[in-house]
C-alpha cells in the first residue's frame with residue numbers, strides 16, 4: 001500500500017501541523033476531507049448586506065437553479081436541491097430542533113436588526129449544538145480542534161460580549177434539548193473560539209463583475225483544519241459545491257492539492273486568505289483572527305519593504321496580466337529545481353533578489369483573471385505520475401496550460 005501523502009505532527013510554536021510523508025508532486029491531492037458541519041453565511045434578513053441573488057441548498061449549499069427540484073421544508077421554508085438532500089438533512093443538519101431554532105432566530109432578527117457577524121454566530125451555534133445532539137463523537141472532534149478561551153484575559157472583550165449576546169439569545173429563544181455536555185456560556189465561548197480559528201469560508205459562485213464575492217456557507221473540516229498558514233503556500237484547497245453530484249462523491253468534500261513539488265518532511269501549508277494581500281493586512285488578519293505573528297519567508301522579506309516596494313510586487317502580477325500570461329514559461333524548470341532544493345539555496349536566492357519568491361509565485365501560481373486572485377495548482381498527475389501541464393484556479397475554476405502561465 002502506498003504511504004499516505006501527509007501526516008500530522010507537532011511543531012514548536014506552530015502547534016499541530018501537516019508534513020509530507022514522502023516526496024510530493026505538484027498537483028497531487030494530499031487530502032480529501034468531508035465537513036463535520038456546514039452552516040449558512042447568509043443573514044436572516046437581507047437588507048444592508050451585499051449578497052448575490054442566488055439561493056443555496058440548506059443542506060449541501062449547492063446553488064439552486066430554476067431547473068432544480070422545488071423542495072422546501074414545510075415548517076421553516078428552507079430550500080433543498082433534491083428530496084434526497086432534504087431527507088438527509090432531516091436526520092442530520094435540519095433536525096426538528098434546528099428547524100425550530102432557525103424559525104425563532106429569523107423572527108427575532110427580523111424584529112431586532114443586528115450585525116451580520118452576530119447572525120452568523122447564532123447560525124453556527126445552532127449547527128454546533130445540533131451536532132452535539134446527532135453525533136456526540138463528531139462534536140468531540142469539533143472540541144478537539146485548536147481554539148480555547150483564556151479566562152484570565154480581558155483583551156478579547158469584543159469576542160466575550162458577542163458570545164454573551166448569542167448565548168443568551170439562544171438560551172431564551174431556542175435552548176437545545178438536554179445535552180450530554182450541558183449547555184452553558186463557557187461551552188458557547190469555546191465553540192465560538194473553535195469556529196473562529198477553523199471554519200473555512202465556501203464562497204459564492206465566481207463572477208468577473210463581482211469584486212466583493214461573499215461567503216455562502218462556512219464549514220468545519222476536521223483534518224484540513226490541521227494545515228498551518230504560509231503567505232506563499234505550497235498547497236491550496238479546492239471545493240466544488242456546484243459540481244454535478246455523482247454517486248460516491250459529495251459536493252461538500254474539500255480537497256487539498258499540492259501547488260508544486262516538495263521533498264519528504266517539508267511542512268505543507270495553505271494560505272488562509274488570497275495571496276495577493278499586502279504585508280500589513282496579512283499580519284493584521286493573522287494576528288486578529290488567528291492569534292499569531294507570521295514569520296514565513298515572504299513576511300521576513302516584506303517586513304522591511306516600503307509601500308512602493310509592496311506596490312511593485314503587485315505590478316509583477318499586473319505585468320503578467322498585460323502579457324496575457326505568456327512569455328515566462330522558460331523560468332519554470334530552472335526555478336522548480338531551486339524550489340525543490342535545500343532551504344539555504346532559497347536563502348541565497350532571496351539575498352540576491354528580495355523579489356524572487358514573490359515574483360516566482362505570482363507569475364506562476366496566481367490567477368490573472370479579473371477580480372479572481374485565486375491560486376493555480378496543476379491538475380492531479382495520472383496514476384503513473386504523468387502530469388498534464390494544466391493548471392486549475394481554486395477560485396474561478398478556470399484552466400491554463402503551463403506554457404500559457
Ligand SMILES: C[S@@+](CC[C@H](N)C(=O)[O-])C[C@H]1O[C@@H](n2cnc3c(N)ncnc32)[C@H](O)[C@@H]1O
Nearest residue numbers: 013014015016146197225226227228229290292
Ligand atoms: C486552523 S489551525 C491550524 C492547526 C493548528 N496548528 C493546531 O494545532 O490545530 C490555526 C492555528 O494554527 C496556528 N498557526 C497556523 N499557522 C501558523 C503559522 N504560520 N505560525 C504559527 N502558528 C500558526 C495558529 O495558532 C492558528 O490560530
